[in-house]
Amino acid sequence: KAGVTQTPRYLIKTRGQQVTLSCSPISGHRSVSWYQQTPGQGLQFLFEYFSETQRNKGNFPGRFSGRQFSNSRSEMNVSTLELGDSALYLCASSLTGPGERSGNTIYFGEGSWLTVV
Amino acid sequence: GQQVMQIPQYQHVQEGEDFTTYCNSSTTLSNIQWYKQRPGGHPVFLIQLVKSGEVKKQKRLTFQFGEAKKNSSLHITATQTTDVGTYFCAGTQGGSQGNLIFGKGTKLSVKP
Numbered sequence: 142k143a144g145v146t147q148t149p150r151y152l153i154k155t156r157g158q159q160v161t162l163s164c165s166p167i168s169g170h171r172s173v174s175w176y177q178q179t180p181g182q183g184l185q186f187l188f189e190y191f192s193e194t195q196r197n198k199g200n201f202p203g204r205f206s207g208r209q210f211s212n213s214r215s216e217m218n219v220s221t222l223e224l225g226d227s228a229l230y231l232c233a234s235s236l237t238g239p240g241e242r243s244g245n246t247i248y249f250g251e252g253s254w255l256t257v258v
Numbered sequence: 259g260q261q262v263m264q265i266p267q268y269q270h271v272q273e274g275e276d277f278t279t280y281c282n283s284s285t286t287l288s289n290i291q292w293y294k295q296r297p298g299g300h301p302v303f304l305i306q307l308v309k310s311g312e313v314k315k316q317k318r319l320t321f322q323f324g325e326a327k328k329n330s331s332l333h334i335t336a337t338q339t340t341d342v343g344t345y346f347c348a349g350t351q352g353g354s355q356g357n358l359i360f361g362k363g364t365k366l367s368v369k370p
Binding site: 176197247249251252 | 293300302346348357358359360361362363
């Protein structure tokens, strides 16, 4: 079956602009989580959506937002971009969520590389 | 806030040597997961540990979850060049709906 698909793979934006990233989870997966990965901070949790509802949120400013559609596809948006937002944004999908005890596998997409200049 | 500390940050080994990375949490975890990320790639799920004191093996990889569910380790026996990458642990707190808190990772390089 198809893996987690993230688009776009690479993009360059200017400070102050906004960006929307898209994630299509594995078919049947209802949980989509977003992470920011930078060399300095590592992998940081942004938020998790399950059945169109935001179930968990990390410690990021309100400029970072997301949503999930009825087909489980998810988007994240970053408004008023700052240089420090340059990072790899990763989406992860799973059947029921990253915190589940059932041992369900979490699958990451290849990520969207965002450069803010 | 929740923290998962992972050491060492870097490890350089000769092919055939063993490798271990350790994770410690400031709080009790519901479960812990391990991921491997190859250079330029994305994290790939390796395993999840749930039970106190649990030990799981995958070929040359041995994963342990501490009795207090606050620490974990990944041990690779007789490393190979294909083991190169960054190994991350990630813990969850807060039951079934907890979010993943990642360690900073251990970057493993293997000299042939």
